[in-house]
Amino acid sequence: MIHLIKDILNPLSESSLEVKREDFDKLYMENAEFIRTSIYWMVRNQNIDDIVQDTFLKAWKKFDSFNRKSSFRTWLYRIAMNTTYDYLRKNKNYLESEVSSEISGDNNELKDLISKALHSLNLKHREAFILFYKFEYSQKEVAETLSISEGTAKSRIHYAKEKFTTFLKNNGVENE
Amino acid sequence: MNDQKLKDLIKNDKSAPKTPKNELDQIYQKIEDDASSIMNLLNIKSFALSCCLIIVVSGVKFSITELSTQQLTEVEQQELIEYMLEDQYLSNTDSSYAWVDESN
Numbered sequence: 001m002i003h004l005i006k007d008i009l010n011p012l013s014e015s016s017l018e019v020k021r022e023d024f025d026k027l028y029m030e031n032a033e034f035i036r037t038s039i040y041w042m043v044r045n046q047n048i049d050d051i052v053q054d055t056f057l058k059a060w061k062k063f064d065s066f067n068r069k070s071s072f073r074t075w076l077y078r079i080a081m082n083t084t085y086d087y088l089r090k091n092k093n094y095l096e097s098e099v100s101s102e103i104s105g106d107n108n109e110l111k112d113l114i115s116k117a118l119h120s121l122n123l124k125h126r127e128a129f130i131l132f133y134k135f136e137y138s139q140k141e142v143a144e145t146l147s148i149s150e151g152t153a154k155s156r157i158h159y160a161k162e163k164f165t166t167f168l169k170n171n172g173v174e175n176e
Numbered sequence: 177m178n179d180q181k182l183k184d185l186i187k188n189d190k191s192a193p194k195t196p197k198n199e200l201d202q203i204y205q206k207i208e209d210d211a212s213s214i215m216n217l218l219n220i221k222s223f224a225l226s227c228c229l230i231i232v233v234s235g236v237k238f239s240i241t242e243l244s245t246q247q248l249t250e251v252e253q254q255e256l257i258e259y260m261l262e263d264q265y266l267s268n269t270d271s272s273y274a275w276v277d278e279s280n
Contacts (some may be wrong), residue, residue, distance in 0.1 A: 026202065028200055028203070032195050032199065032200075033195055036192065036193070036195055037192045040191075040192045040193060041192070046193050047220060048193065049196065049199075049202075052199070053199070053202055053203050053206050054206075056203045057203065057207055058208050060203075060207050061210075108191075110185075110188060110189055111189050111191040113190050114186065115186075133179070133182055133183050134186050135188050136183060161179075161182065164182075165177045165182070168177070173185075
């Protein structure tokens with residue numbers, strides 16, 4: 001609300017709006033794929049355009065308050081995950097039915113299995129698991145991104161892995 | 177299953193949807209729509225606030241005008257004039273204090 005009032009009282013001039021837009025374009029180009037992939041792996045649904053667009057809409061609104069000393073990717077990732085959590089809360093039943101009704105073809109079999117395994121994890125564990133195994137972040141990076149201690153990150157990754165591999169094992173995937 | 181095997185397995189899943197080519201344009205469109213809806217909302221709020229202010233100011237002005245133009249009876253006017261002309265501060269009506277010896 002305060003930002004809104006500020007915006008109304010001090011609307012951006014054409015030139016500063018242009019600068020903001022240039023910065024935003026650049027940051028979008030650098031991070032769009034990472035954000036889209038992060039959201040997709042959390043949701044495991046092809047229709048994620050709205051979540052991605054809402055993420056960047058929120059980022060645009062809060063862009064002026066972004067502290068440039070911290071990583072833009074981490075900041076944007078947090079916005080994306082908050083938006084995803086909201087979306088998952090509102091559309092829980094729809095997403096669960098979407099995953100379970102996926103057609104299992106040759107290519108889709110692995111996707112379907114991973115989707116179901118991921119949905120067996122709670123959201124916090126799923127997030128840590130994706131950062132560590134999909135994006136190959138270190139435990140320290142996972143901790144920094146999620147604003148948790150390294151011990152907590154390690155624990156979440158461990159439990160998520162246990163549950164994920166148990167699910168795969170129960171569904172006939174070799175466990176070497 | 178060790179960590180590397182799990183990472184390899186996950187790498188094989190390439191099902192993430194590709195970014196639409198015009199996504200940035202869609203985002204800017206959404207930003208514009210959002211801004212205009214906020215402005216519309218603000219306009220409605222401003223209009224409602226203005227109406228309220230006009231009603232309040234009119235009410236206050238009406239009541240003041242009504243009071244100031246109130247017709248007084250002759251007796252009331254006389255009492256009012258007397259009250260205005262009477263200077264009570266100049267008339268010393270205080271009685272002497274009991275402990276002050278006036279004979280000195």
